Amino acid sequence: MALTDIWFLLIAVLWTGYLVLEGFDFGVGMLLPVVSRDAIDRKVTLRTIGPVWDGNEVWLLVAGGATFAAFPSWYATLFSGFYLALLIILVALILRGIALEYRGKIDDPTWHRRWDIVIVGASAVPALLWGVALANIVRGVPMGADHEYAGTFFTLLNPYALLGGVTTLLLFALHGAIFLALKTHGEVHDRALKVVPPIGIATVVAAAGFLGWTQAFDGSWITWTLALAAALCLVGGLAASWLGREGWAFLGTAATIALATATLFTTLYPNVLPSTTDAAFSLTTINAASTPYTLKIMTWVAVIFTPVVLLYQGYTYWVFRKRLGRSDIPAPVQKATV
Amino acid sequence: MDAIDLARWQFGIITVYHFLFVPITIGLSALVAGLHTAWYRTGQQKYRRMTQYWGKLFLINFAIGVVTGIVQEFQFGMNWSAYSKFVGDIFGAPLAIEGLLAFFLESTFLGLWIFGWDRLPKKVHLASIWLVAIGTQLSAYFILAANSWMQWPRGYTYNAASGRAELHDFGAVLTNKVALATFPHTIAASFLTAGAFMLGIALWHLLRRPGQHGSIFRPAVKLGAITTLLAAVALIVTGDIQAKIMTDTQPMKMAAAEALYDTSSPAPFSILTIGSLDGSKEVWSLKVPHGLSFLATSTWSGKVEGINDLQKAYEQRFGPGTYKPNVPLTYWTFRFMILSGVLAAAIALLALWLLRRQRMTPSKWLIRAALAVPLLPLLGNSLGWIFTEMGRQPWIVFGLMKTSDGVSPSVGAGSVLTSLIVLTLLYGVLAVVEVFLLLRFAREVPAETTPSDPEAAEPAFLY
Numbered sequence: 118m119a120l121t122d123i124w125f126l127l128i129a130v131l132w133t134g135y136l137v138l139e140g141f142d143f144g145v146g147m148l149l150p151v152v153s154r155d156a157i158d159r160k161v162t163l164r165t166i167g168p169v170w171d172g173n174e175v176w177l178l179v180a181g182g183a184t185f186a187a188f189p190s191w192y193a194t195l196f197s198g199f200y201l202a203l204l205i206i207l208v209a210l211i212l213r214g215i216a217l218e219y220r221g222k223i224d225d226p227t228w229h230r231r232w233d234i235v236i237v238g239a240s241a242v243p244a245l246l247w248g249v250a251l252a253n254i255v256r257g258v259p260m261g262a263d264h265e266y267a268g269t270f271f272t273l274l275n276p277y278a279l280l281g282g283v284t285t286l287l288l289f290a291l292h293g294a295i296f297l298a299l300k301t302h303g304e305v306h307d308r309a310l311k312v313v314p315p316i317g318i319a320t321v322v323a324a325a326g327f328l329g330w331t332q333a334f335d336g337s338w339i340t341w342t343l344a345l346a347a348a349l350c351l352v353g354g355l356a357a358s359w360l361g362r363e364g365w366a367f368l369g370t371a372a373t374i375a376l377a378t379a380t381l382f383t384t385l386y387p388n389v390l391p392s393t394t395d396a397a398f399s400l401t402t403i404n405a406a407s408t409p410y411t412l413k414i415m416t417w418v419a420v421i422f423t424p425v426v427l428l429y430q431g432y433t434y435w436v437f438r439k440r441l442g443r444s445d446i447p448a449p450v451q452k453a454t455v
Numbered sequence: 456m457d458a459i460d461l462a463r464w465q466f467g468i469i470t471v472y473h474f475l476f477v478p479i480t481i482g483l484s485a486l487v488a489g490l491h492t493a494w495y496r497t498g499q500q501k502y503r504r505m506t507q508y509w510g511k512l513f514l515i516n517f518a519i520g521v522v523t524g525i526v527q528e529f530q531f532g533m534n535w536s537a538y539s540k541f542v543g544d545i546f547g548a549p550l551a552i553e554g555l556l557a558f559f560l561e562s563t564f565l566g567l568w569i570f571g572w573d574r575l576p577k578k579v580h581l582a583s584i585w586l587v588a589i590g591t592q593l594s595a596y597f598i599l600a601a602n603s604w605m606q607w608p609r610g611y612t613y614n615a616a617s618g619r620a621e622l623h624d625f626g627a628v629l630t631n632k633v634a635l636a637t638f639p640h641t642i643a644a645s646f647l648t649a650g651a652f653m654l655g656i657a658l659w660h661l662l663r664r665p666g667q668h669g670s671i672f673r674p675a676v677k678l679g680a681i682t683t684l685l686a687a688v689a690l691i692v693t694g695d696i697q698a699k700i701m702t703d704t705q706p707m708k709m710a711a712a713e714a715l716y717d718t719s720s721p722a723p724f725s726i727l728t729i730g731s732l733d734g735s736k737e738v739w740s741l742k743v744p745h746g747l748s749f750l751a752t753s754t755w756s757g758k759v760e761g762i763n764d765l766q767k768a769y770e771q772r773f774g775p776g777t778y779k780p781n782v783p784l785t786y787w788t789f790r791f792m793i794l795s796g797v798l799a800a801a802i803a804l805l806a807l808w809l810l811r812r813q814r815m816t817p818s819k820w821l822i823r824a825a826l827a828v829p830l831l832p833l834l835g836n837s838l839g840w841i842f843t844e845m846g847r848q849p850w851i852v853f854g855l856m857k858t859s860d861g862v863s864p865s866v867g868a869g870s871v872l873t874s875l876i877v878l879t880l881l882y883g884v885l886a887v888v889e890v891f892l893l894l895r896f897a898r899e900v901p902a903e904t905t906p907s908d909p910e911a912a913e914p915a916f917l918y
Contacts, residue, residue: 168566171521175558181528182551189543189619196532196539197863204874207529208881211522215885218518222892265865407544411622418552426559433563436574 120412121402124187125389127419129382131183135176136247136285137292137374141367142166142173144293146213146240147286149233152297152308156226159233160446163217165300168437170217172430174210186415190264190405191389198258198266199250202273206243206250213239244289245282249273252281255331255381257391262398277330284327287320288377292370295354299363303442310358313366317355324351328377331384340383347376459862461871462534465878467844469526471837472882476520478836481595481642482649483513484588486682488581495581501670508671508900509653510584514569515892519885521562526878528554534871538851538861545611545622546601549629553597561590595645596638603634605852606843607704613855620855633704636697643689644796644839648832650682651799655829656897658806662817662825668900676810680803683828687800694793695750702751702759705853707769707778708846710762711785713747720758722747727790773854780848788842795835802828 145166153159185192196203212235220232256277259267294316297309328344354369385391389405392398406412456464487510494502528550531539539546567575568583575583610627611620622628657675660668702709714730714737715722724746730737748757762779769778802824809821851858 164570168570171562172559172566174525175554175562178525178528178558179551179554181532182547182554184547185528185531185539185543186547186551189540189547192532192543192547193536193539193863196529197534197536197866200533200863200866200870201873203529203533204877207526208877210525211881211885214522214525215518215888218514219888219892222515223895263864267865407547408621411544411548411625414622414625415548415551418555422555426555426563430559430563433567436567436571 119402120409120416121187121406123416124183124406124412125382125386125402128180128183128187129378131176131180132251132382133375133378135173135180136378137371138173138176139170140244140285140289140374141292141296141370142170143240143244143289144291145297146217146236146293147244147290148293148297148309148312149237151312152294152305154304156229157443157446158305159229160221161301161303161305161441161443162297163220163236164441164445165297167217169430169433171214172433174214183415183419187407187412188389188400188402188405189407191400194260194264194266194390194400195254198260198268199253199273201270202246202250206246209239209242209246213243241286245286248282248285249278251285251378251381252278252327252331254390255385256334257388257393257399259394260390260392260398260400261394264398264400267394277327280323280327280330284320284323284377287316287323288370288374291316291320292367292374295358295363295366295370298358299367300440301442302440305442306440313355313358317351317358321348321351321355324348324373324377328380331380335384337383340380343376343380343383347373347380350376456868456872458866458868458871459859461868461875462862462866463858465534465871465875466530467841468875468879469523469530469882471840472886473520473523473527474836474840475833476516476523477595478641478645478648478832479516479652480513480520481588481591481645482647482682482686483509483516483652484584484591485646486649486653486678487513488584488588489678491581491584495577501674504671505675509675511896512652512656512893514565515889515896517565519889523882523885533874534863534866535851535861536863536866538856541619541856541861542604542852543619545604545608545620545628548622548625549597549601549604553594553601557590557594557597561587561594564590592642595641596634599637599641600629600631600634603631603637604628606847607631607633608852608855620852632700636693636700640690640693640697643686643693644832644836645686646682647686647690647796647799648829648836650679650684650686651803651832652679652829654679654683654803654806655825655827658825658828659822659897660900662822665817671900673810676806680807680810683803684800684807687796687803690796698750699753705847706760707762707765707780708785708843709751710760710765711780711782711846712789712842713759714782714786715747715759715761716763717761718758718764719761720748721745721756722751722759724750728786776849778849780846785842785846788838788845792835792838792842795831795838799828799831799835802831 145162149159149162153162181192184195216232216235216239220229220236250273253273253275256275259272261267291313294309294313298306298313301309325348328347332340332344350369350372354366354373357363357369358366387402388399389402390400392400407415487506490502490506490509493499494506531546564583564586568580568587571580571583608620609631610622610624612623613619614621628634653675657672657679660672661676698709710716713722713724714728721744723742723744725737726741726743728737728740730740745755747759749755751757751759762782766778770776805824847853849857849859851861
């Protein structure tokens with residue numbers, strides 16, 4: 118396997134990690150008002166992702182950094198080309214991080230309510246836009262021989278990409294609902310389970326349409342197999358949730374996101390950003406890549422440290438494996454003010 | 456303004472803003488880890504209260520540092536895509552390694568520290584905050600290695616066929632002497648910042664309510680002041696090393712720092728100068744004879760090259776054009792950077808002396824000094840970065856790529872202006888929220904609890 122292929126694979130893996138992990142915390146954020154009726158419910162809901170969401174988001178930063186290091190031209194063209202869309206995502210991620218961190222710092226209902234609105238909106242916006250962005254990457258963008266993006270912000274808002282966005286939005290909401298069902302007991306758990314069937318059905322329809330449409334561009338037997346496996350995992354996850362097997366249900370939606378991402382990246386390969394102007398102008402794993410020397414160093418670093426990261430992130434999930442309920446939320450501590 | 460100016464303003468605003476929080480994070484995480492260790496080893500409640508109190512202020516600050524850091528990584532691709540393509544083979548690697556080695560460590564173990572208060576074995580809980588502190592330093596090292604490559608590129612070859620700089624010795628990038636000098640200087644500045652932060656708030660408490668909570672604020676004044684003083688000494692030593700390296704690697708930056716137009720040996724160091732707007736003529740100046748020679752070359756009469764001679768030399772090497780940075784800006788940022796550090800150290804010394812002599816009586820001036828001391832290093836850090844980056848101009852990569860060539864060719868001024876306005880407004884709002892929270896919590900003091908108290912296990916910074 119060529120180093121450029123290894124790095125294409127690694128970046129796909131980083132995106133998969135990001136979408137699977139931050140997918141559920143986006144979902145939890147979006148469902149905040151749906152699964153909670155009062156202040157304690159909302160604390161329970163947010164505490165399910167409290168210890169892990171920041172670590173989940175770092176997958177994005179590493180995916181971005183790895184793209185810069187391994188495929189500089191891809192990084193440069195993509196981020197300058199998708200400028201305004203990326204700006205909206207960044208603003209949402211900033212607001213979301215601040216909202217999650219600052220919400221609990223003051224015990225005041227108005228303060229909480231304001232940040233809750235931010236959490237819901239700033240979880241939904243990136244959940245939608247990452248789908249739009251990924252779909253545009255797979256389908257390709259207008260681009261000349263200079264590898265500069267030749268479209269506008271509105272070029273990105275085509276029907277295929279919008280369907281991609283709706284798919285990730287729904288899929289993350291579903292993933293979040295199932296995560297909440299797995300991580301809580303009591304009222305929040307019951308309400309989360311209740312929203313699984315309607316969101317699940319909508320997700321099946323959108324995902325089938327989106328992955329089917331993707332196949333119409335550039336389907337091969339491998340991508341068909343991956344797309345079908347994604348569909349099976351989605352249906353299997355929903356069935357497991359119906360049967361009350363929440364752990365399996367969560368594995369099901371996690372696998373769906375992983376396989377759907379794999380479908381997209383396999384469809385994309387060997388391009389990293391196809392040109393719709395002329396296929397000869399596409400950015401590929403070869404013409405966008407760094408030198409073999411850089412890729413070799415990066416490979417060593419990745420091979421040594423990625424398992425370490427997986428180990429300690431896994432440990433975090435193990436430490437906080439307990440289901441949470443209303444009884445876990447203590448009464449506010451009285452503090453002295455001078 | 457066109458896209459290049461807007462992109463430069465954006466980089467300046469976004470980066471200086473981000474760097475208000477980074478040094479506090481680096482320094483304060485280590486101080487909180489130290490307090491947590493003291494609590495672990497002695498079991499004394501005052502250390503538990505101190506860990507919680509400073510831990511909370513640390514977290515409020517850390518949150519903004521993290522979210523504004525996301526923009527840092529993406530703005531290279533957004534606004535500086537030509538630069539990204541040109542140097543990605545070299546510059547991307549430390550950035551990616553920073554993410555993999557440092558960001559994962561910080562974010563994961565911070566989550567464990569915050570939420571693991573009553574769930575983790577005590578040793579693991581203590582180790583978590585130390586890993587956060589180590590993560591912040593690792594992060595600083597890799598980003599400074601990347602920046603130092605822009606100041607003094609090493610370990611690369613220019614490939615004319617691909618039109619980019621290509622890495623051939625990664626070790627040379629990581630052991631770039633500019634990076635090795637900048638890292639300890641930045642870490643020392645971070646400890647000065649965190650020490651002054653702790654000193655200022657604790658001093659304010661002691662002065663306002665001398666009788667109350669002295670058990671946790673008296674040691675905090677001491678710890679903050681000693682940290683500030685030690686850091687100030689480290690800053691002088693590392694700054695001196697850095698100045699000599701800068702004279703060797705970027706002589707134009709050194710000449711601009713002194714507004715030295717003509718090559719001189721010996722060269723004096725001017726403490727302040729009143730002169731023409733572009734700094735080329737002086738009206739009055741207070742000078743330390745031989746000062747610059749010593750700073751730049753470690754000999755009292757060493758030769759320091761002047762701006763005019765360097766300009767001529769660069770024209771011969773790189774072709775026609777101006778190679779002078781903005782001289783008044785570099786001149787004054789350099790001086791005020793040093794001054795703000797010196798003032799912070801002076802207040803720390805005063806506080807320590809008063810504490811020893813048991814003279815902590817509130818006076819208007821002391822309270823003002825307490826309020827000013829956390830702000831001084833913030834000013835110094837910002838000025839230091841503005842000096843470093845503006846002193847490199849017109850280069851984005853010294854001697855290799857001009858700033859004007861690094862900008863994204865396909866991004867119009869309208870897009871850059873939009874993001875500049877959006878991010879500046881957003882950061883402005885965040886600043887208001889952050890200051891509001893910091894002030895609120897700086898006033899609040901954790902209640903005294905006994906170890907058997909069930910609430911004692913619950914830190915006040917959970918969701």
